[in-house]
Amino acid sequence: MVGTRAFDTECTHLQRQGQLALWVPSVGQEGCQVGLGRAAEPQDHIFPAYREHLVAKIRGVDFVNLAAQFRGLTHGGWDVTDPANGNFHLYTLVLGAQTQHATGHALGQLLDAKRAAADTRLDPGEAGTATGEATMVFYGDGTTSQGDANESLVFAASYQTPQVFVVQNNRWAISVPVARQSRTPLYRRALGFGIRSVQIDGNDPLAAYAVGRRFLDLARTGHGPGYIEALTYRIGAxxxxxxxxxxxEDGELEHWQERDPIKRLEAYLRTLGVEDAFFAEVWESADREAKRARDAILNLPAPTADSMFASVYSEPHPRIEEQRAWLERYESSFEGADGTKRGSDQ
Ligand SMILES: Cc1ncc(C[n+]2csc(CCOP(=O)(O)OP(=O)(O)O)c2C)c(N)n1
Ligand SMILES: [Mg+2]
Incomplete structure (x- = not known):
């Protein structure tokens, strides 16, 4: 949590210095992210929105790769087909699209398990197929208003997909308060879809871990989807x-700063007898890691122009090859008679 806080602060500075196009801070939301991220097993798949830096870190995605996207160097930043990236899918800035990716993925997990058991029927409403792996999707309070997010709940309930929906209710969708998005607590909406749901204190990492584990276990063992509303607060912008x-509102920020999940966990650890030296070392190592990330971000290589063709299809495609050849001809048209290159890529 402290490491992510330090990295977040560094990235905000980098944006102010013109080194990142944009940064999306997660300050204040580390409690639910660490608990839920740690609750997942390696075989589970996680579909994030764009603020889940700590979950990414837990799953093995390097902070530097997270920042690369915000530096405009990649369309994603990490290879989702590489198991070293912890089955952590790409950041999704189109609100709610990831809920559909997740439900589709969970449906695939269910079908794979059924096929392995030589059962090829997929009956809506049927439960009981153990998949051994689950899907977790993260989104925000504002995103609960998107059609995609609601359609995903319908399909998840119908097919009893092995997945957990996580709504980080940080009270705001940019400048729109959650009270305007919903007249009822968000977790109660899921009940209307027939999905088991619970509201947790999202600034309590241990609660997030316990409930996350329970809901993922239920999903993996054929007991269908779940929905967790984590009450938290976006301390940053x-x-x-x-x-x-x-x-x-006046006083709102101060109210939540007092409930900062890092402060709360520190206070709890102190009651267990953990001493100053430990906390000093945690903050120092977080600063060291954030500085390492900062240097690495500043030294990230710019992508070559033809890398844009690399991941369009999984196999070679004639139209893509045609476009790649066109780009090559275009680029070489900038070569001067003396063999030197001119143009924007020098
Ligand atoms: C489909 C779509 N509509 C609008 C936007 C613009 N937009 C970006 S973030 C955001 C607010 C999202 O709020 P919430 O779901 O609560 O997530 P938070 O940013 O608070 O984590 C909006 C409206 C978008 N990215 N995608
Ligand atoms: Mg929000």
Whole structure:
């Protein structure tokens, strides 16, 4: 949690220095992210929104790869087909699209398990197929209003997919408060879809871990989908393009700063007898790691122009090859008579 906090702060500075196009801070939301991220097993798949830096880190995605996307160097930043990236799928900035990716993926997990058991029928409403792996999807309070997010709940309930929906209710969708999105607590909406659901204190990592484990276990053992509303607060701005002082209520920030999940966990650890030296070392190592990430981000290589063709299809495709050849001809048209190159890529 502290490591992510330090990295987040570094990235905000990098954006202010013109080194990142945008940054999306997760400050204040580390409690639910660490608990839920740790609750997942290696074989589970996680579909994030765009603020799940700590979950990414837990799954093995390097902070530097997270920042590469916000530096405009990649369309994603990590290879989702590489198991070293912890089955952590790409950040999704189109609100709610990841809920459909996740439900589709969970449906695939279910079908694979059924096929392995020589059962090829997929009956809506049927439960009981153990899959041994599950899917977890993260989204925000505002995203619960998207059609995609609601359609995903319908399909998850119908097919009893092995998945857990996680809504980080950080109280705001940019400048729109959650009270305007929903007249009822968000977790109660899931009950209307027939999905087991619970509201947790999202600034309590241990609660997030316990409930996350339980819901993922149920999903993996054929007991269908679950929904966790984690009550938390976005202490930072929505992004570096946002100024929350324009819409926050007086005293709101201070109220939540007192409930900062890092402060709360530290207070708890102190009651167990953990001493100053431990906390000092945690903050120092977090700073060292954030500085390492900062240097690495500044030294990230720019992509070559033809890398844009690399992942369009999984296999070679004639139209893509045609476009790649066109780009090569175009680029070489900038070569001068003396063999030197001119143009934007020098
Ligand atoms: C389909 C779509 N509509 C609108 C936007 C613009 N937009 C980006 S973030 C955001 C608010 C999202 O709020 P919430 O779901 O609560 O997530 P949070 O950012 O608070 O984590 C909006 C409206 C978008 N990215 N995609
Ligand atoms: Mg929100």
């Amino acid at each position: 929505h992004t570096t393009s946002d100024d929350p002082t324009r819409y926050r």
